[in-house]
Amino acid sequence: MELKEGIILKTQIYQENSKILTTISESGLSTILARGAASQKSHNYGYATEFTKIAFDVSEKGSHSFPIMTQGMIVNNFSQIKTDLPRLKDAMIIVDSVLQLGDHMDDSATLYHFLDEILSRINAEYTPYYLVIFRLKLLYLLGVGPIFSKCVNCEATTELYGFDLINGGMICSNCPHSDVTLVNHEVIESIKFLYLTKMAFLTFEVISKVPDKIMEIDNFLNAYYQHFLGYSSRAEKIIKKL
Numbered sequence: 001m002e003l004k005e006g007i008i009l010k011t012q013i014y015q016e017n018s019k020i021l022t023t024i025s026e027s028g029l030s031t032i033l034a035r036g037a038a039s040q041k042s043h044n045y046g047y048a049t050e051f052t053k054i055a056f057d058v059s060e061k062g063s064h065s066f067p068i069m070t071q072g073m074i075v076n077n078f079s080q081i082k083t084d085l086p087r088l089k090d091a092m093i094i095v096d097s098v099l100q101l102g103d104h105m106d107d108s109a110t111l112y113h114f115l116d117e118i119l120s121r122i123n124a125e126y127t128p129y130y131l132v133i134f135r136l137k138l139l140y141l142l143g144v145g146p147i148f149s150k151c152v153n154c155e156a157t158t159e160l161y162g163f164d165l166i167n168g169g170m171i172c173s174n175c176p177h178s179d180v181t182l183v184n185h186e187v188i189e190s191i192k193f194l195y196l197t198k199m200a201f202l203t204f205e206v207i208s209k210v211p212d213k214i215m216e217i218d219n220f221l222n223a224y225y226q227h228f229l230g231y232s233s234r235a236e237k238i239i240k241k242l
């Protein structure tokens with residue numbers, strides 16, 4: 001029997017020694033019961049943890065309201081993420097946004113593979129830009145991607161004055177713009193580059209040449225998510241308090 005592949009995003013103890021796993025796979029988010037997984041003696045104790053990519057099988061039968069995991073094995077343990085604080089923090093913010101927004105996406109297969117790719121990269125070689133890239137490209141999957149190519153009001157492609165956050169795109173110098181318009185073109189160009197460039201070309205080396213505008217891009221993303229999705233990361237708030 002062929003096993004399904006997925007990433008465990010969240011675990012909760014259930015009935016003393018079992019765990020409920022929230023996973024993501026090509027078919028989207030799902031909740032699975034892993035019997036005995038909270039007990040160290042159990043065969044599934046080792047892999048029923050957050051930030052673990054597994055191959056697994058489930059049984060839909062039984063009296064429980066969720067499927068029961070019948071077998072599983074580790075595909076990628078993401079061990080650097082689990083042991084390195086900067087990596088772990090970024091992975092927590094990424095996973096939190098998938099848990100909160102994942103159900104609003106039609107293309108769950110693309111989301112799954114994109115998440116897998118980002119976590120693999122963070123695990124292998126760390127840069128804070130992976131979090132930024134994830135958050136930027138997620139906007140596209142959520143159907144609220146920013147528009148850089150033309151003025152969102154009159155469609156002019158020249159004399160683009162700045163990025164109007166309220167309207168989600170560039171605004172030209174002949175059109176009225178809102179109070180929250182980003183005019184620093186070095187920041188806009190960095191955001192545009194990271195948003196539009198395909199993952200395959202965004203190698204670690206290419207990313208390291210992007211001007212260091214992490215703070216500005218972070219502020220942009222927070223405002224954008226808040227305005228278009230009414231979303232602010234719970235994980236980020238918790239991390240900031242630490």
Ligand SMILES: [Zn+2]
Nearest residue numbers: 151154172175
């Ligand atoms: Zn215009």
